[in-house]
Amino acid sequence: MQQEDLIAALRAITGPGHVLHDPASMAPFLQDWRGYGSGSAAAVVLPASTAQVAEVMALAARAGRPVVPQGGNTGLSQGAQPSGDGSAIVVAMRRMAAIREIDKPSGVMLVDAGATLSAVHAAALEVGRRVPLNLGSEGTAQIGGLVSTNAGGTSALRYGPMRELVCGIEVVLPDGRIFSDLQALRKNNTGYDLKNLFIGAEGTLGIVTGAALRMHPVLHASAHAWIALSGLEAVAPILSGLQDAFDTGLQAAELLSGTQVDLVLQHIPRTRHPLDSRPEWSLLVELGQTDPGADLRGRLEDWLAERFEDGLVIDGAIAQSDAQAAGIWHIRHSVSEANKIHGHSLSHDVAVRPSRLAGMIARCRGAVQGAYPGAKILIVSHIGDGNVHFIVHFTHDEWARFPDPDAATRQVMKLVHDEVGALGGTFSAEHGIGRKLRQELAQRADPVRLQMMHDIRGLFDPEGRMNPGAVL
Ligand SMILES: Cc1cc2nc3c(=O)[nH]c(=O)nc-3n(C[C@H](O)[C@H](O)[C@H](O)COP(=O)(O)OP(=O)(O)OC[C@H]3O[C@@H](n4cnc5c(N)ncnc54)[C@H](O)[C@@H]3O)c2cc1C
Numbered sequence: 001m002q003q004e005d006l007i008a009a010l011r012a013i014t015g016p017g018h019v020l021h022d023p024a025s026m027a028p029f030l031q032d033w034r035g036y037g038s039g040s041a042a043a044v045v046l047p048a049s050t051a052q053v054a055e056v057m058a059l060a061a062r063a064g065r066p067v068v069p070q071g072g073n074t075g076l077s078q079g080a081q082p083s084g085d086g087s088a089i090v091v092a093m094r095r096m097a098a099i100r101e102i103d104k105p106s107g108v109m110l111v112d113a114g115a116t117l118s119a120v121h122a123a124a125l126e127v128g129r130r131v132p133l134n135l136g137s138e139g140t141a142q143i144g145g146l147v148s149t150n151a152g153g154t155s156a157l158r159y160g161p162m163r164e165l166v167c168g169i170e171v172v173l174p175d176g177r178i179f180s181d182l183q184a185l186r187k188n189n190t191g192y193d194l195k196n197l198f199i200g201a202e203g204t205l206g207i208v209t210g211a212a213l214r215m216h217p218v219l220h221a222s223a224h225a226w227i228a229l230s231g232l233e234a235v236a237p238i239l240s241g242l243q244d245a246f247d248t249g250l251q252a253a254e255l256l257s258g259t260q261v262d263l264v265l266q267h268i269p270r271t272r273h274p275l276d277s278r279p280e281w282s283l284l285v286e287l288g289q290t291d292p293g294a295d296l297r298g299r300l301e302d303w304l305a306e307r308f309e310d311g312l313v314i315d316g317a318i319a320q321s322d323a324q325a326a327g328i329w330h331i332r333h334s335v336s337e338a339n340k341i342h343g344h345s346l347s348h349d350v351a352v353r354p355s356r357l358a359g360m361i362a363r364c365r366g367a368v369q370g371a372y373p374g375a376k377i378l379i380v381s382h383i384g385d386g387n388v389h390f391i392v393h394f395t396h397d398e399w400a401r402f403p404d405p406d407a408a409t410r411q412v413m414k415l416v417h418d419e420v421g422a423l424g425g426t427f428s429a430e431h432g433i434g435r436k437l438r439q440e441l442a443q444r445a446d447p448v449r450l451q452m453m454h455d456i457r458g459l460f461d462p463e464g465r466m467n468p469g470a471v472l
Pocket of ligand 1: 033068069070071072073074075076078079080093113134135136137140141142143144145146147148149150151152153154202203204206207208209333336337430431434467470
């Protein structure tokens with residue numbers, strides 16, 4: 001099908017204003033969030049309903065065109081930008097943003113895939129519920145993208161990643177058929193649980209058009225602390241201690257290196273260090289309970305006093321107001337933004353068992369600084385999941401002086417992923433594979449697993465038109 005015919009056919013489906021094909025209007029859809037990857041496309045189409053997505057997919061199948069689904073385009077693995085010859089149709093989901101249904105007694109919300117996470121949070125709050133997924137991109141990231149990357153974030157410690165919050169899904173398959181599994185039943189043993197195939201598939205098996213999400217009660221008591229650790233070796237005993245003391249009340253536990261905090265304070269407005277000291281390792285803790293009478297602040301204070309005594313903690317501050325708590329989490333959620341402003345980040349989204357986390361950071365740091373003594377190492381870690389964002393950072397000027405930046409990127413990645421692999425970890429904990437890590441998956445995945453993934457993809461998409469170049 002010729003380009004003009006394709007555009008006309010897409011316009012007939014969505015209406016003329018919702019098909020972009022000139023370079024300037026397509027540009028924002030072809031560049032990734034960090035600005036590291038860019039591609040080309042025949043058109044960007046913005047459907048308004050599942051039926052329109054199905055028609056677009058059927059058209060793409062007839063025309064033999066690749067399809068690249070796109071949500072908020074905040075993914076960090078270059079999964080949502082088409083590569084290749086410019087023949088792809090980008091299906092951007094932002095017009096499908098409706099909250100379809102809220103069923104409070106069942107704890108379920110049905111939404112369009114293009115709804116942002118912030119919109120979902122607001123809708124849940126209106127009925128005294130919440131969808132506990134929290135990340136820095138929540139104002140832009142969409143439910144379809146979050147489902148497709150199985151996003152994690154700071155609340156995964158307590159509630160799990162997206163997979164554990166999704167209880168139903170609606171997907172348009174590559175041939176245009178609609179797979180609808182939105183009954184949202186807690187119990188439903190009628191064969192294979194197909195929704196889980198699409199969660200984390202990064203748009204390679206179909207386009208997610210809707211999801212049923214689990215809602216949880218609002219927390220009426222909370223406590224937030226910024227804790228200076230005596231060292232990395234304190235991480236494991238502190239985590240066990242928090243679990244012992246607070247169990248499911250522990251909502252989030254995030255580790256930040258001093259190097260990372262400094263960059264946020266330097267670049268992000270309205271940030272202030274909560275401590276006078278400038279610790280090398282800070283732990284941000286959130287506790288929460290539904291019981292409004294729970295004295296979590298008092299309990300946290302007592303618990304912290306004991307940790308001072310046993311030497312695991314050297315300084316700390318408990319937020320005394322909602323504004324102070326928000327200030328703490330503003331620093332945490334601004335790290336990606338600050339790093340983007342300051343320079344070039346070689347980011348690694350790795351995970352090991354939490355008990356091995358401190359050793360892993362030390363080993364990776366040793367390996368990278370052995371090869372690149374000037375590299376600044378920034379650490380952001382969801383410690384409860386063993387997930388570490390191990391960031392090797394250079395200023396823009398330093399990076400511009402690298403004779404072969406691609407070779408350096410590959411070498412650093414190999415150093416980090418080898419160390420993580422030796423400790424039984426994963427090279428992609430929460431950001432997915434996308435285009436960034438496809439080679440790593442091909443080289444490092446168990447061959448049986450890899451073949452099964454190819455087989456499954458072939459079953460849904462024998463022509464390999466769904467998000468080609470991503471994942472496999
Ligand atoms: C500041 C910042 C902080 C972040 N923090 C975290 C964090 O803490 N934890 C975390 O896990 N991630 C984090 N991320 C990464 C990112 O926000 C998540 O990966 C998010 O899930 C991407 O959602 P999106 O809508 O932007 O998807 P996109 O970037 O548009 O797409 C991501 C992938 O999903 C596919 N896709 C998108 N929509 C659909 C759909 N409807 N159907 C099928 N496939 C689809 C795309 O093809 C692509 O492969 C962060 C990103 C930023 C910029």
